[in-house]
Amino acid sequence: MSNDKLPTRNENFSEWYNQVVQRAEMADYAPVRGCMVVRPYGWALWENIQSALDTRFKATGHVNAAFPLFIPKSFIEKEKEHVEGFSPELAVVTIGGGEVLEEPLIVRPTSETIIGHMYAKWIKSYRDLPVLINQWGNVVRWEMRTRLFLRTLEFYWQEGHTAHATADEAETETLQMLDIYYDFAVNEAAVPVIRGRKSDKEKFAGAVRSYTIEGMMGDRRALQSGTSHNLGQNFARAFDIQYLDVNNELQYAWTTSWGLSTRFIGAIIMTHGDDQGLILPPRLAPIQVVIVPIWKSEDERQAVLSMAQEVRQRLIQGGVRAQLDDADQKTPGWKFNYWELKGVPVRIEIGPRDLAQKSVVLARRDVTGKSGKSFGVNLETLVPQVIELLDDIQNGLLQRATEFRDAHIVDVSSYAELKEVIQAGDWARGWWAGTTEEELQVKDETGATIRCFPFDQPESRGACLFSGRPAREVALFARAY
Amino acid sequence: MSNDKLPTRNENFSEWYNQVVQRAEMADYAPVRGCMVVRPYGWALWENIQSALDTRFKATGHVNAAFPLFIPKSFIEKEKEHVEGFSPELAVVTIGGGEVLEEPLIVRPTSETIIGHMYAKWIKSYRDLPVLINQWGNVVRWEMRTRLFLRTLEFYWQEGHTAHATADEAETETLQMLDIYYDFAVNEAAVPVIRGRKSDKEKFAGAVRSYTIEGMMGDRRALQSGTSHNLGQNFARAFDIQYLDVNNELQYAWTTSWGLSTRFIGAIIMTHGDDQGLILPPRLAPIQVVIVPIWKSEDERQAVLSMAQEVRQRLIQGGVRAQLDDADQKTPGWKFNYWELKGVPVRIEIGPRDLAQKSVVLARRDVTGKSGKSFGVNLETLVPQVIELLDDIQNGLLQRATEFRDAHIVDVSSYAELKEVIQAGDWARGWWAGTTEEELQVKDETGATIRCFPFDQPESRGACLFSGRPAREVALFARAY
Numbered sequence: 001m002s003n004d005k006l007p008t009r010n011e012n013f014s015e016w017y018n019q020v021v022q023r024a025e026m027a028d029y030a031p032v033r034g035c036m037v038v039r040p041y042g043w044a045l046w047e048n049i050q051s052a053l054d055t056r057f058k059a060t061g062h063v064n065a066a067f068p069l070f071i072p073k074s075f076i077e078k079e080k081e082h083v084e085g086f087s088p089e090l091a092v093v094t095i096g097g098g099e100v101l102e103e104p105l106i107v108r109p110t111s112e113t114i115i116g117h118m119y120a121k122w123i124k125s126y127r128d129l130p131v132l133i134n135q136w137g138n139v140v141r142w143e144m145r146t147r148l149f150l151r152t153l154e155f156y157w158q159e160g161h162t163a164h165a166t167a168d169e170a171e172t173e174t175l176q177m178l179d180i181y182y183d184f185a186v187n188e189a190a191v192p193v194i195r196g197r198k199s200d201k202e203k204f205a206g207a208v209r210s211y212t213i214e215g216m217m218g219d220r221r222a223l224q225s226g227t228s229h230n231l232g233q234n235f236a237r238a239f240d241i242q243y244l245d246v247n248n249e250l251q252y253a254w255t256t257s258w259g260l261s262t263r264f265i266g267a268i269i270m271t272h273g274d275d276q277g278l279i280l281p282p283r284l285a286p287i288q289v290v291i292v293p294i295w296k297s298e299d300e301r302q303a304v305l306s307m308a309q310e311v312r313q314r315l316i317q318g319g320v321r322a323q324l325d326d327a328d329q330k331t332p333g334w335k336f337n338y339w340e341l342k343g344v345p346v347r348i349e350i351g352p353r354d355l356a357q358k359s360v361v362l363a364r365r366d367v368t369g370k371s372g373k374s375f376g377v378n379l380e381t382l383v384p385q386v387i388e389l390l391d392d393i394q395n396g397l398l399q400r401a402t403e404f405r406d407a408h409i410v411d412v413s414s415y416a417e418l419k420e421v422i423q424a425g426d427w428a429r430g431w432w433a434g435t436t437e438e439e440l441q442v443k444d445e446t447g448a449t450i451r452c453f454p455f456d457q458p459e460s461r462g463a464c465l466f467s468g469r470p471a472r473e474v475a476l477f478a479r480a481y
Numbered sequence: 482m483s484n485d486k487l488p489t490r491n492e493n494f495s496e497w498y499n500q501v502v503q504r505a506e507m508a509d510y511a512p513v514r515g516c517m518v519v520r521p522y523g524w525a526l527w528e529n530i531q532s533a534l535d536t537r538f539k540a541t542g543h544v545n546a547a548f549p550l551f552i553p554k555s556f557i558e559k560e561k562e563h564v565e566g567f568s569p570e571l572a573v574v575t576i577g578g579g580e581v582l583e584e585p586l587i588v589r590p591t592s593e594t595i596i597g598h599m600y601a602k603w604i605k606s607y608r609d610l611p612v613l614i615n616q617w618g619n620v621v622r623w624e625m626r627t628r629l630f631l632r633t634l635e636f637y638w639q640e641g642h643t644a645h646a647t648a649d650e651a652e653t654e655t656l657q658m659l660d661i662y663y664d665f666a667v668n669e670a671a672v673p674v675i676r677g678r679k680s681d682k683e684k685f686a687g688a689v690r691s692y693t694i695e696g697m698m699g700d701r702r703a704l705q706s707g708t709s710h711n712l713g714q715n716f717a718r719a720f721d722i723q724y725l726d727v728n729n730e731l732q733y734a735w736t737t738s739w740g741l742s743t744r745f746i747g748a749i750i751m752t753h754g755d756d757q758g759l760i761l762p763p764r765l766a767p768i769q770v771v772i773v774p775i776w777k778s779e780d781e782r783q784a785v786l787s788m789a790q791e792v793r794q795r796l797i798q799g800g801v802r803a804q805l806d807d808a809d810q811k812t813p814g815w816k817f818n819y820w821e822l823k824g825v826p827v828r829i830e831i832g833p834r835d836l837a838q839k840s841v842v843l844a845r846r847d848v849t850g851k852s853g854k855s856f857g858v859n860l861e862t863l864v865p866q867v868i869e870l871l872d873d874i875q876n877g878l879l880q881r882a883t884e885f886r887d888a889h890i891v892d893v894s895s896y897a898e899l900k901e902v903i904q905a906g907d908w909a910r911g912w913w914a915g916t917t918e919e920e921l922q923v924k925d926e927t928g929a930t931i932r933c934f935p936f937d938q939p940e941s942r943g944a945c946l947f948s949g950r951p952a953r954e955v956a957l958f959a960r961a962y
Contacts, residue, residue, distance in 0.1 A: 096573070
């Protein structure tokens with residue numbers, strides 16, 4: 001770890017982010033432009049995200065499978081909007097085993113096409129429906145401007161792909177999966193995302209309707225953190241996914257897709273982090289508690305380490321992910337900074353004075369300085385107290401982020417007001433009945449896009465902030481990652 | 482599921498395998514030549530394999546991470562033997578984002594090179610060692626003759642990559658990981674593999690020493706089921722992985738790599754399967770128990786289903802992976818065949834006659850016919866009885882496979898005997914002190930290769946079966962997948 005101080009978030013949020021990601025050993029740049037290495041600490045966080053989501057997917061009847069990395073070029077071209085959306089971003093394999101390939105292969109940017117092809121083969125009758133499959137894997141999109149976790153050539157994600165007998169069922173599935181993302185984001189990651197529908201301009205290439213969870217980052221930019229798409233019969237028609245219904249008539253299936261990626265790690269970092277580094281939500285943190293022993297003499301060292309080991313053992317038996325930093329070469333102060341940078345929610349300090357009293361000091365990561373410390377915590381009540389503290393921190397992070405978000409969403413009723421709010425870096429909420437062209441004009445002139453039409457809508461109607469036309473919905477505008 | 486009978490294993494083992502894999506819905510062919518789709522049932526088995534291995538990796542101090550899919554072409558060329566080994570098998574990305582790339586990118590066939598590059602960046606001092614990282618992911622090798630699970634263009638695996646301060650430590654790690662594979666294969670998959678060292682001809686491209694676990698399949702061919710490589714300082718020199726030792730002198734690190742892939746699913750299928758289809762080892766089976774209710778009238782249906790649901794509930798609460806097949810459209814006989822094909826270890830039958838007695842029928846998959854059935858099993862003792870039966874089946878599968886293996890390894894003391902044994906389809910074990918050229922001659926003339934020099938060696942010495950030269954080791958020869 002470098003000893004230079006991090007830039008503060010106010011000074012340079014972007015540079016703060018880059019340095020935190022690398023210095024906390026979450027990820028590193030790979031030798032190929034725009035690709036990343038997710039380091040063990042970052043991957044452990046992703047494994048906890050995977051586990052929280054996978055449990056929810058399986059509880060709602062989904063199963064996992066694995067579809068190929070390579071897609072024949074002709075497949076991508078079958079769905080008109082899909083090919084337009086993804087063509088500029090493709091990585092193409094043209095040589096295999098030393099020979100030029102007859103048909104080039106696309107490294108999957110997403111798997112609707114190849115999965116659609118397989119579903120057409122597997123689905124024959126209404127009895128085969130619904131098909132509810134998810135895949136954990138890697139995809140590649142040839143992005144020009146990349147940033148670790150937020151936008152990389154290769155990234156990791158899950159993509160769910162389902163097929164249904166009716167339009168209603170497909171819509172219900174699309175919304176159910178968005179709710180699962182929401183529940184995960186809010187209750188596991190303490191990221192208070194907003195659910196909503198994407199505008200036509202922003203929806204997935206080939207979808208009928210796209211839904212999103214949008215998070216407000218620490219610099220108030222929006223981050224699209226997960227999406228769920230109702231694909232209607234678009235891909236079923238392109239790939240011939242047909243089934244015999246109860247009346248023995250051939251019908252096209254209705255399909256959905258939904259995904260959440262390693263980008264969400266960026267959401268966690270930028271929602272909770274402070275000028276000391278990461279703050280990880282306890283439910284997902286790879287290490288929930290770090291124990292830092294403090295000693296001067298060799299005698300003290302032995303006694304302190306032995307108590308520290310006992311504390312670690314008790315915590316692990318209590319189901320807490322605890323780690324003991326017993327390294328000889330580093331000072332306690334260095335260790336405090338290091339584990340703060342890494343965002344471990346709770347630090348336990350044990351020094352010679354604590355030995356006699358059989359007590360320890362608890363320090364919470366989200367409240368720095370003395371006010372975040374509890375002194376003289378008795379060993380006998382430590383484990384329940386730590387568990388309660390972890391809950392407190394989890395709830396506190398969510399509350400803080402929610403208040404921050406709500407303080408920075410401003411209602412606007414005119415384009416002039418919208419410009420002012422966006423210029424100030426906040427989000428603007430206002431009635432919208434505009435066209436895609438008008439939305440593009442707003443983007444060109446302000447840098448803001450419609451992040452979503454939030455599910456949470458006023459009961460009244462209003463006038464479009466841009467055109468004055470009668471509007472049925474409010475939209476959220478923001479500059480976004 | 483097709484209603485045609487499977488070919489028997491004696492008639493055509495290869496065709497039996499292909500049909501079982503597809504009809505049991507383990508995997509399917511993808512539209513790209515040589516690529517596979519791992520279907521949910523196959524992937525659920527892989528998830529159980531992953532979990533059994535991952536637990537063992539983490540218990541021995543390893544952590545997971547993710548390295549990029551794409552490797553600069555120049556990297557592959559840095560280690561001389563490595564590039565010779567892998568060059569013919571590479572898939573090459575030459576176009577990205579619509580532009581021809583300046584340096585083509587290789588889709589990783591394995592990750593020694595890119596991980597070596599990152600280790601060179603991360604490792605500075607002896608304090609940074611050992612580095613113990615594993616990765617779960619996909620790799621691509623452009624194979625010409627492919628078979629589902631056994632050899633596909635893209636496959637799934639884990640690859641461990643470690644770096645150490647001494648040669649001894651690296652060798653200890655290499656052997657430790659082989660032992661973990663062995664323990665997994667024998668105790669989770671009931672596949673009685675043989676541990677040994679690869680010959681120079683068969684070792685990994687770039688390794689100093691390669692170790693392997695070799696399994697004997699139902700057709701007596703050998704399947705290399707997992708490998709662990711001591712890479713010496715070969716990759717450290719090629720990628721400049723250097724560290725400052727305790728005396729502040731620069732040293733090259735010693736590295737290892739080890740991998741086990743979805744090929745192991747093929748090992749499970751070909752070790753345990755019979756003419757009715759799959760037999761999955763209970764510890765890894767996605768479904769351990771299937772409940773098939775039997776009824777004629779609607780009254781019976783309701784009562785039988787209600788008892789079946791109770792049975793399912795009790796089993797799940799007892800930690801058994803149980804599923805109820807309550808489909809209306811299929812007969813019990815059809816279901817029996819279907820779940821036998823899928824290799825579910827235990828079937829529970831519940832019919833109207835069982836209701837009154839509150840009992841069920843247990844049928845074990847590994848013993849077909851009446852002798853594999855227990856009648857009148859009381860509901861109150863069902864769960865412990867099922868758990869015991871699953872253990873019995875697990876042990877029985879291992880014992881059967883071990884006896885089969887041992888009955889088909891024949892000691893030979895001359896090349897003529899070796900030819901005879903290989904011709905008969907068995908494995909030959911004999912003293913070997915031959916050269917790589919002599920090994921190649923054996924391969925050309927018999928189709929057999931040295932699978933390994935097994936760890937289990939006679940205490941005496943002998944004369945090489947081929948040349949008569951004094952030999953220190955016996956080798957195992959077999960035709961292999």
